[in-house]
Amino acid sequence: MGDASNTLPEFKQIHEMHALAAAAIAVLAAVAASRDALSLTASLGPLTTLPAATLGTARPPWSAERAIAAFERGVDRSRLRETLRNLTAVAHIAGSDADRAQAEAIQAEWAAAGLPNTHIKTYFPLLNRPVSRSLTLLAPERFEATLREPAVDGDDTSRDEEVVPTFLGYSPSGNVTAELVYANFGSPADFAALAARGIDVRGKIVLVRYGSAFRGLKVRAAELAGAAAVLIYSDPAEDGFVRGPVYPDGPWRPPLAVQRGSIMYPTFYEGDPLTPFVAATENATRLPQSEAPCLPKIPALPISYGEAKPFLAALKGHGVAAHTIANDWQGGLDIEYWTGPAGKAHLFIDNEFAVKPIWNTMAVIEGASEPDRAVILGAHRDSWVFGAADPGSATSVVIEVGRVLGEMHKRGWRPDRTIVIATWDGEEYGLIGSTEWVEDHVEILNKTAVAYINLDHGIAGDVFRAAASPSMANLVRQATKGVRDPNSGQSIYKKWNRRVGVDTPEGRVPQVQPLGSGSDYVAFLQHIGIAAVDMRFTGDEGIYHSNYDSFNWMAKFGDPTWKYHEALTLITGRVLLPLAHDRVLPIDFVPYVHELRTYAKDVAAALGGASMPVEWAGRLDASIDVFEKAARKLRKEADHLRRDDADEDNVVVDAVDGSGDGIDAGVSVLTVQGGSDDGLAGIVPQQHPKHPKHPKHPKEPKHRAVNDKLGFGERGFIDMAGIPGREWYRHVVYAPGEWSGYGAEMFPAIHEAIRRGDSAGTNKIIASVAATLRRAAGMLAA
Ligand SMILES: *[C@@H]1O[C@H](CO)[C@@H](O)[C@H](O)[C@H]1NC(C)=O
Ligand SMILES: *[C@@H]1O[C@H](CO)[C@@H](O)[C@H](O)[C@H]1NC(C)=O
Ligand SMILES: *[C@@H]1O[C@H](CO)[C@@H](O)[C@H](O)[C@H]1NC(C)=O
Ligand SMILES: *[C@@H]1O[C@H](CO)[C@@H](O)[C@H](O)[C@H]1NC(C)=O
Secondary structure (H helix, E strand, O other), rough: OOHHHHHHHHHHHHHHHHHHHHHHHHHHHHHHOOOOHHHHHHHOOOHHHOOOOOOOOOOOOOOOHHHHHHHHHHOOHHHHHHHHHHHOOOOOOOOHHHHHHHHHHHHHHHHHHHHOOOOEEOOEEEEEEEEEEEEEEEEEOOOOOOOOOOOOOOOOOHHHOOOOOOOOEEOOEEEEEEEEEOOOOOOOHHHHHHHHOOOOOOOOEEEEOOOOOOHHHHHHHHHHOOOEEEEEEEOHHHHHHOOEEEOOOOOOOOOOOOOOOOOOOOOOOOOOOOOOOOOOOOOOOOOOOOOOOOOOOOEEEEEEEHHHHHHHHHHHOOOOOOHOOHHHHHOOOOOOEOOOOEEEEEEEEEEEEEEEEEEEEEOOOOOOOOEEEOOOOEEEOOOOOOHHHHHHHHHHHHHHHHHHHHHHHHHOOOEEEEEEEEEEHHHHOOOOOHHHHHHHHHHHHHHHHHEEEEEEEOOOOOEEEEHHHHHHHHHHHHHHHOOOOOEEEEEEHHHHHHHHHEEEEEEEOOOOOOOOOOOOOOHHHHHHHOOEEEEEEEEEOOOOOOOOOOOOHHHHHHOOHHHHHHHHHHHHHHHHHHHHHHHOOOOOOOOHHHHHHHHHHHHHHHHOOOOOOOOHHHHHHHHHHHHHHHHOOOOOOOHHHHHHHHHHOOOOOOOOOOOOOHHHHHHOEEOOOOOOOOOHOEEEOOOOOOOOOEEEEOOOHHHHHHHHHHHHHHHHHEOOOOOOEEEOOOOEEEEEEOOOOOOOEEEEHHHHHHHOOOOHHHHHHHHHHHHHHHHHHHHOOO
């Protein structure tokens, strides 16, 4: 978002809207606060019913290393492929019969494999479905859009062209006949640029292109600017022929492929639009649909670039030539883009809204020595259509992890801490299944969850990316040192560091991005402060949310050998199993310090830009100094315990360390054998030279105290008052950007106050964030 937003008159409106939303939501927040604690215990059985005190019982002789070795022997690439084939055989949009059948099939498969406590958790969110729609250009000439994605040779599932018609989640119905205006990416700055040139979008059908920000925020900006309706099209410059050969000849978007998606405004909260703060149970208290602040008020439809072209061409010669505003206003079609207004179009949308059930598949593997501490792994299962890359690739990895852990469980393996595995439903509409589950279990998760691992859109190529709480960054880096990149043969870590290495006080390490929004980690991290990580392999992909995100696309372009599915499964095991087993949790807050310092510098720059006193940022710096001291002290305590444990076991155990430049640098009890360059081929677990009688128990008081600081330290960043105007978001360091949606904004409340030009408010919020950072430091230092 550019500086232009500062001056937008719409911002006044937004804050009036905030106030309205706040009033309605306050009612539900009050319900959440008063809910009956006993009712929360129902579905997480083992986490709440087991006695907390198992101190002194013999710890089963499983280390993370042994568990990883067993896990890696169990992972089966051909099964990953077969699972994806099954998942993509039918369209399975959230709340459909096929979606439910898959939830049940996964539960049955996990139970058969040996996973204990499998169950399906049902919630009842508001969803919409397309009933009918039409789009016609009436003038200067007539063109009727087909709104269909035609069958493609060699892609069996594409034969069913309208199995899920092209539509947008939560678009209201509408019937609009109006002139057209082109508004580039549809950002507030783009609308301001049109206004500055005297181009009035009020009452018009606004044509915007995908890219740059979350689609719902394009509709929100258009709504605030007074537009009557929105068409969102996939410009070929974004993911079509401009990028390379199109499907089925290449991985990029063909002319008639359409990106479906949700346009719920993520500004205020995620999850079911009608039940912020509380779970969407069957009889939950619901907001009236008209009062849900995240629901768009104007109709919107997604279209292909093939069908957008006549509408864009109709604008030529009217308004201003798009490239005169900025170069990026000219898209990739071979026509000259103009703004309009011009032409005339008719858009009709009939969408049916209803509260419908969705189904999360869950499994709980009770921890043997710390049943009251939990690590959660999840990927969503629902898709817009067949969903091979999004989300099937990730779902298949989570199903495989569950299956292998089930087999291990049958053979006597037990994690030390409890592992919860989920395939979430309703993610595509607004991260619903995960958010409702979190809202349903706030208290128990608050007391027990040490980390959440998210996978989504897991594989669409060979480029590894991770986003995480900085406290988890080194664990992810460590995990990638032990897995080989199938294409290059080097470790994932090496390739990743070569591509996006960044210099930090701890050396050159691969960049781990901040978590914004766009997947199921949001409620965990930003609503209740559970450290989270999201991992994926990306690549050339132009089939996102279309009918062509299919098994055939994956087999031809995304991951023809399924080796990246296997690699992601192995990496996931190397993140999950240390969290479940390590006597001292592999979490570290020192990497937070460098990030916080960078974000504080950005605050200082923004203060300067807004002519507010730059020295206000000094209060953040002072708190970060305190935080740094606490984080370093905690790291020392943790390392000390690790060394003691290692001495006792007579094995070498390295501290969590994300630096170093090879797979062997931080791999502890693993021996690297074989003659390949970095020796990955023969990783086997080494015999403990002297098998410990009974390794130290994670529940021993010293371990327990340090682990609680590591496992719950992220909670310190939570301010229960939330971000002013969008109180559901409570993490003071990270929130989805008000106008980017997917991207994270750091110290969000501060930047929002600066952008409002609210000097006194900014000063107050900086003080409050600085106090929260000190409180976080206090928790680590306790
Ligand atoms: C795929 O589906 C078939 C038919 O339902 C089933 O027999 C098979 O076990 C499934 N395979 C996997 C890997 O899920
Ligand atoms: C849409 O509105 C027009 C003009 O008001 C009306 O004639 C037409 O019947 C409406 N179409 C539908 C499908 O409701
Ligand atoms: C919800 O309310 C209906 C109607 O009163 C009732 O039959 C049903 O059992 C309730 N469901 C739950 C889960 O309480
Ligand atoms: C988590 O527990 C702490 C300590 O009891 C409490 O202060 C905090 O409000 C809880 N967090 C949430 C999200 O309920």
